[in-house]
Amino acid sequence: MRFGPVPIAEAEGGILAHRLIAGDLVLDKGDRLDRARLARLAEQGIEKVVVALLEPGDVGEDEAAARLAALLSGPGIRADPAFTGRVNLFATASGVLEVDAARVDRLNAIDERVTLATLPRFAAVRAEEMIATVKIIPFAVPETVLAECLRVAAEAPLLRLRPYRAKGVRLVQTVLPGLAEKVLDKTVKVTEARIRAVGGTLLSESRCAHAIDTLAEEIRRQKRAGFDILLVVGASAITDRRDVLPAAIEAAGGRIEQFGMPVDPGNLLLLAELEGRPVVGLPGCARSPKLNGFDWVLERLAADLPVRASDLRAMGVGGLLMEIPSRPQPRAERPRAPGPMRLAAIVLAAGRSSRMGEVNKLLAPLEGEPMVRYAVEAALSAGLAEVVVVTGHMRERVEAALADLPVRFVYNPRYAEGLSSSLKAGVSALSREVDGAFVILADMPRIRAEHLRALARAFDPGAGRGIVVPVHGGRHGNPVLWGRAFFATFEALEGDTGARHLIDQYPEAVAEVEMPDAAVLLDVDTPQALLALTGESG
Secondary structure, eight states: EEEEEGGGOOOTTTTSSSEEEEEEEETTTTTTTHHHHHHHHHTTTTTEEEEEOOTTTEHHHHHHHHHHHHHHOOOEEEOOOTTTTTEEESSSSEEEEOOHHHHHHHHHHHTEEEEEEOTTTTTTEEEOOEEEEESSSEEEEHHHHHHHHHHHHSSSSSEEEEEOOOOOEEEEEETTTTTHHHHHHHHHHHHHHHHHTOEEEEEEEEEEEESSSHHHHHHHHHHHHHOOOOEEEEESSOSTTSHHHHHHHHTTTTTEEEEOSSSBOOOOEEEETTTTTTEEOOOOOGSSSSOHHHHHHHHHHHOOOOHHEEEHHTTTOBOOOOOOTSSSSSSOOOOOOSOOOEEEEEEEEEOGGGTTTSSSSGGETTTTTHHHHHHHHHHHTTOOOOEEEEEEEHHHHHHTTTTTTTTTEEOOTTHHHHHHHHHHHHTTTTTTTTOOOEEEEEEEEOHHHHHHHHHEEEEEEEGGGGGEEEETEEEEOEEEEEEEGGGGGGGGGOHHHHHTHHHHHOOEEEEEOOSSSSSOOOOOSSHHHHHHHHHHHH
16 A cells, blocks of 8 residues: 655545645545545645555455454444444443453454454443444455464354353341341342343342351251352451351352452452352342442343352453442551541531522521531531532631631632532531541531540441441431541542432441431422421521
């Protein structure tokens, strides 16, 4: 292939290398130059153009890409038509993508002009998701180069989609005193969602005591009922091959394949088999919907891909997954200094009080003081390391109402976007030494320092209590105390929802503190609520 500037007289049939504007004529990169176009370029005084001219033995980019993509297509994989030397390949069903990585590397090493990019090996894909792309870099490649690439691609499938099969899954959870029922219920919901995502069905869920004999009998019962996959979640993490879960599986007639995997989170996964069917002891992180090593195992099992000890041991490269902030002793930005926890408060006082009409509820008088002062004074009385007040609507008046108090103000210019923007502004203003922060709504005037102290006493991220929630009458209230490990998760929040839904995402990190009164449930959103409160005060 010739490439470069050539005289107009020699450019017929050439492929334009760059966009060209000549008078009212606009030609795009890749356009073919015929006599009519060349004549018009000559009329505009253009003497040379930069083109690619195919020579004998060259294969055009689209044809080359299409021929290579045809060898990559197959059951579960379709190719789009070639365009600008590119063919995208898509999955036609949900499943797991197998990639012959060594041969993909061989193909890409043949010539820089021919490239193949794929998703990672064993990627979980959905129907119509792009899984690979062929790209011919220049406008053409020599037939000899293409032939060598086709030879490598034809040796065996480079890509293979393993579709999910409908699996019947049973779940067993062990129980110890103090394990909250809602944690078990949340585990069922999270697990069922995972199973549905890979085309399976949760046939049943059962619970038994965290004891070898009891669990072994429950596993035998599940074996009689029948399953394709059995999942076991322990009330306590597995710490050894002789611990309760592996011992019970062996007592029920099973065999331990592997304990532990080089995937984090997910290190403490247990892989076993019972009469040829997989049994998986789940790590504690599987109670969360966040990606962990169990997801990789379940996806392969659902796609009828073998999972043996050697497969688990090969998961280390790429096995460092996203941080799970709810884990005890999470990887931290800094080592924590010894001593008492340093706790802060973020008081959210930026809202527009839209349900109050023209009145800013935070400035409404209550027992002779603007309402906003009560939440702030409660935070100060609790002896916290710092108190940050986020302002927005009527900023000057709100700050003036608190001017005599030792707090730090942070203005949120995006307050109209909702609660999440104020929460992020408050977190960004905290000092690096803070271990956790109360998120306090400024329209909760009955919150007292005693409420905050009770929550602080329950706070222990190292013991898995990194989110502390007040409860009254079976209902969650405010404020919530959040460990520093969760601050980064606030960045993804949008709108007026705040961080409340994160409590459901990390049930294993939640500690509930029963409160003796309903102050943690009382916020003032309407004129009626304010009237009731002032009437109560009077």
